[in-house]
Amino acid sequence: MLTITRKLEFDAGHRIPDHKSQCRNLHGHRYTLEITLVGEVIQQDGNSDNGMIMDFSDVKALARQHLVDVWDHAFIAYEKDSAVLEFLHSLPGHKTVVIKSIPTVENLARTAFDILRPVYHDRYGTGLRLHKLVLHETPNCWAEITAD
Ligand SMILES: Nc1nc2c(c(=O)[nH]1)N=C([C@H](O)[C@H](O)COP(=O)(O)OP(=O)(O)OP(=O)(O)O)CN2
Numbered sequence: 631m632l633t634i635t636r637k638l639e640f641d642a643g644h645r646i647p648d649h650k651s652q653c654r655n656l657h658g659h660r661y662t663l664e665i666t667l668v669g670e671v672i673q674q675d676g677n678s679d680n681g682m683i684m685d686f687s688d689v690k691a692l693a694r695q696h697l698v699d700v701w702d703h704a705f706i707a708y709e710k711d712s713a714v715l716e717f718l719h720s721l722p723g724h725k726t727v728v729i730k731s732i733p734t735v736e737n738l739a740r741t742a743f744d745i746l747r748p749v750y751h752d753r754y755g756t757g758l759r760l761h762k763l764v765l766h767e768t769p770n771c772w773a774e775i776t777a778d
Pocket residue numbers: 646653659733734735736767768769770771
């Protein structure tokens with residue numbers, strides 16, 4: 631299978647409210663996101679995308695628009711983490727992203743996958759689709775999610 635992968639990075643805060651150790655504290659990470667796409671290679675002389683599954687700059691632009699710019703420098707909070715949400719909502723203009731699950735790297739990867747899958751899906755009529763998403767929380771810890 632021929633795939634392309636675009637890597638992007640962003641910073642975000644989170645906490646894991648029930649965690650047995652340090653991760654229950656408010657803290658942040660520089661997340662690394664890897665987006666892997668599959669699809670036919672475009673064969674069209676004169677087309678800027680000729681020879682590509684998708685131009686890396688377009689992969690990046692869409693990822694930024696729909697996910698990275700939304701999450702970058704935000705605090706990502708679980709919708710039931712009422713103590714933290716109450717505090718964050720008291721800060722004028724604070725960038726807070728509320729998600730339906732605890733913001734572990736597993737749940738963030740799944741949430742990111744669900745956001746980005748329709749963004750890339752068959753954009754050029756070439757069977758383009760999101761094949762895999764990898765989210766690194768630290769250089770040593772990451773989650774991967776692959777399309778069924
Ligand atoms: N399965 C998961 N385990 C943990 C998660 C998670 O999202 N999924 N998250 C955390 C913490 O939030 C933190 O991100 C990881 O901290 P830590 O284990 O300290 O990771 P480091 O890479 O910094 O660890 P080193 O031992 O310094 O390499 C915890 N667990």
